Amino acid sequence: EVQLVESGGGLVQPGRSLKLSCAASGFTFSNYYMAWVRQAPKKGLEWVATISTSGSRTYYPDSVKGRFTISRDNAKSSLYLQMNSLKSEDTATYYCARRRSSSPFDYWGQGVMVTVSS
Amino acid sequence: DIVMTQSPSSLAVSAGETVTINCKSSQSLLSSGNQKNYLAWYQQKPGQSPKLLIYLASTRESGVPDRFIGSGSGTDFTLTISSVQAEDLADYYCQQHYSYPFTFGSGTKLEIK
Numbered sequence: 001e002v003q004l005v006e007s008g009g010g011l012v013q014p015g016r017s018l019k020l021s022c023a024a025s026g027f028t029f030s031n032y033y034m035a036w037v038r039q040a041p042k043k044g045l046e047w048v049a050t051i052s053t054s055g056s057r058t059y060y061p062d063s064v065k066g067r068f069t070i071s072r073d074n075a076k077s078s079l080y081l082q083m084n085s086l087k088s089e090d091t092a093t094y095y096c097a098r099r100r101s102s103s104p105f106d107y108w109g110q111g112v113m114v115t116v117s118s
Numbered sequence: 119d120i121v122m123t124q125s126p127s128s129l130a131v132s133a134g135e136t137v138t139i140n141c142k143s144s145q146s147l148l149s150s151g152n153q154k155n156y157l158a159w160y161q162q163k164p165g166q167s168p169k170l171l172i173y174l175a176s177t178r179e180s181g182v183p184d185r186f187i188g189s190g191s192g193t194d195f196t197l198t199i200s201s202v203q204a205e206d207l208a209d210y211y212c213q214q215h216y217s218y219p220f221t222f223g224s225g226t227k228l229e230i231k
Contacts, residue, residue: 037168045160045168045211047220061119061219095167103173104158104215110167 002026004096004109011115012086022079022096022109029077030054033099036070036081037108038092046092049081050099064090086116120145120214124223132231137199139226141212146192147175149216156216159188159197163208172197173215204230 008020020036036048049070050059058070069082079096093113097105121144131137147156155175160168170179172188175195187198199206207230212223 044225045162045213045222047213047222050218050220059218103170103177103179104213104220105160105168106170106173106179108167108169 002098002107004098004107006094006096006109006112009094009112009114011117013118014087014116016086017082017084018086018114019083020081020094020096020112020114022081024077024079024096024098027098029072030074034070034072034079035097035099035105036079037095037097037105038090039095039111040089040092043092048094051079083114086114088116090114091116119219120147120217120221122212122214122221122223124212124226126226127224128227128229130229130231131202133202133204135202137202137206137228139197139199139210139212139228141190141195141197141223143193143195143214143216145216147195147214147216148192155191155195156214157188157190157195158213158215159186160211160213161206161208162211168211171210199228202228202230206230 003025005023012018035050051070055072067085071080093111095111096109098107100106123142125140157175159172162168176188185200210226
């Protein structure tokens with residue numbers, strides 16, 4: 001059974017940093033692109049980052065480019081999101097998601113909440 | 119960036135009725151190379167993570183009931199839910215996976231009368 005379990009969320013002050021983790025199991029992690037998608041409270045979905053199978057290629061929207069870094073450790077079947085210079089508008093539930101070749105995101109974690117506030 | 123415009127923002131129907139949700143993209147999502155449309159639909163039930171329903175515009179994800187039907191091509195797409203059931207209460211989102219940055223529609227809230 002595919003499982004994606006996020007951790008590392010919490011309350012952080014504006015301008016500070018936070019690192020999210022996602023532990024994957026039930027599939028060959030190194031064979032899949034992975035991604036982070038977020039959802040602000042009572043709002044819609046926003047794609048945040050994608051990483052290739054080897055980690056050599058990463059993709060970001062302008063809203064987080066230069067502040068967020070996605071990475072992975074295939075030996076540990078783990079995905080990460082380093083978030084720097086956090087802003088109040090980064091407050092959201094962050095989901096780890098798996099990307100299949102012909103579809104965007106076929107499995108999602110349960111999400112982890114990040115609150116950016118002083 | 120490709121802008122995804124979804125409508126309606128909400129709707130309320132009785133069980134057994136048919137629902138249609140529309141999604142329009144600002145650019146074509148049709149690949150000239152393989153003639154596939156890179157459009158997906160997700161369902162998000164209250165308090166849960168999103169679930170993939172449809173990808174490549176009309177391919178139903180494994181395990182998704184056949185009352186969920188995706189259609190459309192180019193820039194105009196539709197999710198049809200036939201014979202709506204109480205368990206279909208959820209938010210529905212379209213998403214383009216044609217090019218980065220991947221973008222989502224603003225969502226449609228489906229309520230059951």
